Amino acid sequence: MKRSKTMELGVGLFMLAGILGLLFLGMRVSGMAFTVPGDTFRLEANFANIGSLKPRARVTMAGVTVGRVTAIELDTDWYDARVVLELDGELEGQLARDTTAAILTAGLLGEQYIGLTVGGDPETLADGDTIRDTQSAMVLEELIQQFVSNMVSD
Amino acid sequence: MIGRIVSLGRRGCEVLEALGRAGQFLAQSAVGVPSREGWYLWLRQVHFVGVLSLAIVLVSGLFIGMVLALQGYTLLVDFGAEQALGQMVALSLLRELSPVVAALLFAGRAGSALTAEIGLMKATEQLTSMEMIGVDPLRRVVAPRLWAGFVALPLLTVGFSVVGIYGGYLVGVEWLGVFEGSYWGNMQASVDFVGDVGNGMVKSVVFALVVTWIAVFQGYDLVPTSEGISRATTRTVVYSSLAVLGLDFVLTALMFGGFS
Numbered sequence: 001m002k003r004s005k006t007m008e009l010g011v012g013l014f015m016l017a018g019i020l021g022l023l024f025l026g027m028r029v030s031g032m033a034f035t036v037p038g039d040t041f042r043l044e045a046n047f048a049n050i051g052s053l054k055p056r057a058r059v060t061m062a063g064v065t066v067g068r069v070t071a072i073e074l075d076t077d078w079y080d081a082r083v084v085l086e087l088d089g090e091l092e093g094q095l096a097r098d099t100t101a102a103i104l105t106a107g108l109l110g111e112q113y114i115g116l117t118v119g120g121d122p123e124t125l126a127d128g129d130t131i132r133d134t135q136s137a138m139v140l141e142e143l144i145q146q147f148v149s150n151m152v153s154d
Numbered sequence: 155m156i157g158r159i160v161s162l163g164r165r166g167c168e169v170l171e172a173l174g175r176a177g178q179f180l181a182q183s184a185v186g187v188p189s190r191e192g193w194y195l196w197l198r199q200v201h202f203v204g205v206l207s208l209a210i211v212l213v214s215g216l217f218i219g220m221v222l223a224l225q226g227y228t229l230l231v232d233f234g235a236e237q238a239l240g241q242m243v244a245l246s247l248l249r250e251l252s253p254v255v256a257a258l259l260f261a262g263r264a265g266s267a268l269t270a271e272i273g274l275m276k277a278t279e280q281l282t283s284m285e286m287i288g289v290d291p292l293r294r295v296v297a298p299r300l301w302a303g304f305v306a307l308p309l310l311t312v313g314f315s316v317v318g319i320y321g322g323y324l325v326g327v328e329w330l331g332v333f334e335g336s337y338w339g340n341m342q343a344s345v346d347f348v349g350d351v352g353n354g355m356v357k358s359v360v361f362a363l364v365v366t367w368i369a370v371f372q373g374y375d376l377v378p379t380s381e382g383i384s385r386a387t388t389r390t391v392v393y394s395s396l397a398v399l400g401l402d403f404v405l406t407a408l409m410f411g412g413f414s
Binding site for chain 1: 198204205244248308310315319336338339344345346347350351
């Protein structure tokens with residue numbers, strides 16, 4: 001049978017393009033980042049209301065993504081939400097103990113994420129510590145309710 | 155009346171028999187372990203059903219992504235939610251449109267050709283001659299085509315998604331002026347690699363199996379006349395399209411319907 005080099009090359013390129021495409025879907029479209037495990041550390045934060053925060057949401061500091069939300073569960077001691085954050089390892093031992101965490105919204109209807117603001121305490125947060133000072137998500141219904149009750153009382 | 159019931163029963167038996175033959179056929183030809191020459195036969199088929207289908211699949215993907223972005227934008231802008239365009243385009247492509255449309259195009263472009271080719275081999279008694287000289291036509295003719303289809307369609311589906319998402323980017327960001335950061339950012343926040351990309355790939359592997367199987371079986375099982383070939387080619391496209399769309403509903407219900 002006659003063998004054609006261009007055909008073999010074509011099939012090879014086709015396969016390669018398929019694998020590169022899959023890589024593109026992984027990295028660019030689903031935002032997977034290949035971080036070495038152990039390069040991160042965990043913090044916990046309790047929120048009175050997390051709104052529609054989801055696992056894998058971003059954790060930012062001054063707008064820069066520094067980590068992700070790994071788990072959200074109900075804390076049955078206080079009946080609030082315990083959010084587990086995974087932050088870049090280089091921040092370990094850098095965040096002051098009175099760092100605050102707030103749930104913010106990207107745009108009016110965008111996804112919700114956590115914003116960290118550094119405090120001034122000389123002591124720092126270590127792996128597994130809990131952020132004390134948190135600010136809950138903005139829930140539209142509550143805002144409207146407050147607005148309406150203010151209108152009525154005026 | 156009785157005659158109708160009898161013919162209905164006969165028809166049912168025929169369908170069951172054909173299904174049985176098709177299953178046996180798949181089992182016999184899929185086990186063909188490729189030798190060195192078999193590997194080359196497979197390569198040729200990947201070139202035919204995959205590389206040569208690339209143009210139609212990629213162009214369709216580009217246009218479908220562009221249309222999705224255009225339609226999605228006019229819909230979302232009323233709610234002030236045009237930032238969610240990226241996630242809408244990516245999710246609808248990855249979960250539904252890429253596997254289904256790529257499989258339909260594949261059935262029309264490659265499936266019909268497979269049926270006609272194998273059918274003509276049968277009509278001109280090439281398959282019988284192969285058996286005469288001791289070559290198993292299932293291994294020599296059918297197995298490479300079957301395996302080529304399994305490999306080519308998932309890769310084409312990936313290409314379709316990539317080009318479609320890029321088409322959505324062209325229309326949404328470059329033309330309509332959605333902020334680039336929110337196009338990719340919302341997409342990355344909502345698309346899950348295993349849940350969306352992975353399930354889309356599972357779908358496309360299933361469709362590849364079904365479409366290629368129908369195409370080669372229709373070619374192998376047809377009445378060896380010119381009319382039979384044309385009928386079988388039509389049946390390939392009709393059956394594979396129906397099977398793809400029907401299976402898509404079942405798979406979507408299983409994957410995203412929340413029955414797990």
